[in-house]
Amino acid sequence: MSNRTTRSAWLRAIESAHQAAQHGLHVFPIGSAKLPAIRSPHRDDPPGTPPCRGTCGRLGHGVHDATTDPKRIDEQFDAAPHACGYGIACGRGYEPLLGVDLDRKNGVDGVVSLAALAEQHGFTVPETTIIATPSGGEHRWFIGPAGAPVRNSASKLGPGVDVRGYGGFLVGPGSWTPKGIYRFVDRRPAAELPDALLALMLPPPPVRRPPVYLPGPRRGAALVGLVKFVLEAPEGELNTRLYWSACRAYETGVDADSISRALVDAAVSLGHPEHAAERTVSSARNAPMRTSA
Incomplete structure (x- = not known):
């Protein structure tokens, strides 16, 4: 690819990446082979070094560097002059x-x-x-x-x-490849x-033991404990805790409506959108349960 073509592809990629970020999508630069365009800063780390997912603050962690921040996007593309596309991180x-x-x-x-x-x-x-x-x-x-x-x-x-x-990640529209x-x-x-x-x-869900139906007082206490577990979720773990707590709560035999309302209310009180919380709890409720042989 000529220098002129490379520059054109780079400009198209960074412009498209900014447009995607404006719609809330997390992006990062990629090359013509649809791989991260910035080399890993840990490529020379000794064997056995724990993997870094961007906590070191340097560039080169691929999808873990994906962002909606315009300044950070510019910084990444400036460090990747041969980038001709961008990736969109999934699950954010x-x-x-x-x-x-x-x-x-x-x-x-x-x-x-x-x-x-x-x-x-x-x-x-x-x-x-x-x-x-x-x-x-x-x-x-x-x-x-x-x-x-x-x-x-x-x-x-x-x-x-x-x-x-x-x-x-998905390759974003506007990205160039040789094809x-x-x-x-x-x-x-x-x-x-x-x-x-x-x-x-x-x-597939893990093999579970048959549900243990707790007596009334203990049943309520179990639900309170799960709600507390959701309320104490560290940043970034709220949805994971909500899904896990809902799965555990439905195993107790507590009234389904009570479970849904209590856990959804707990998540919403921490800023979780109500519709998204209801979907997460519903997914846990509909998860198939297996009994051990």
Whole structure:
């Protein structure tokens, strides 16, 4: 790629990254191979050094450096003069972005696979943001419940259906690669991830013992303890604690409405949006429970 082309791609990437950040998306620069454009500052660390996820303050942690801060975005792109695209971190915030990457190559059609998955499991794939990839595939954006442990996967749900979950990233529209540019096909707002599709993305639940139904007074005390556990959540762990507490609470046999209201109220009192809290608690309530043999 010529210097002129490199400069043009860099300018397009930083402009597009800023536009994405203005919509609340966390971004960072990537190169033509769709990898982080800034080398890791820990590449020469001795073997056995604990991994750093950006706490050192230096640049070069990839998705862990993703930000909405305009000054930080400029700082990262200034340190990456050969960047020609940007990544969008998945799983950030109270209404986290999750991506479904649908490949269309080598005889595989992820769009067809997703439609078949929807028919098999009885859900409708909602209209949502769609990004065309240079290889002919699609990225579809969805909003998932905060705190749900959706991980990255490749063809796990079906041929050509990849998931970009927590800790992963999507290549942002406007990014350049040797095969072409990522472009918007549909700019409508990202839709909520269907519950049935979310259930397929979640890891299998651990094998649980049969629920222990506590006597009245102890039952109430157990719920109080779980609410307190939510209220004492450190920064960044509120949704994880909310989901875990809801799972534990439903095992006690306490009235479901009481559980939902108490835990949602606790989360909302700490600034959690009520709708997002209700979705997180509902996900825990609908999680399948296994009994040991």
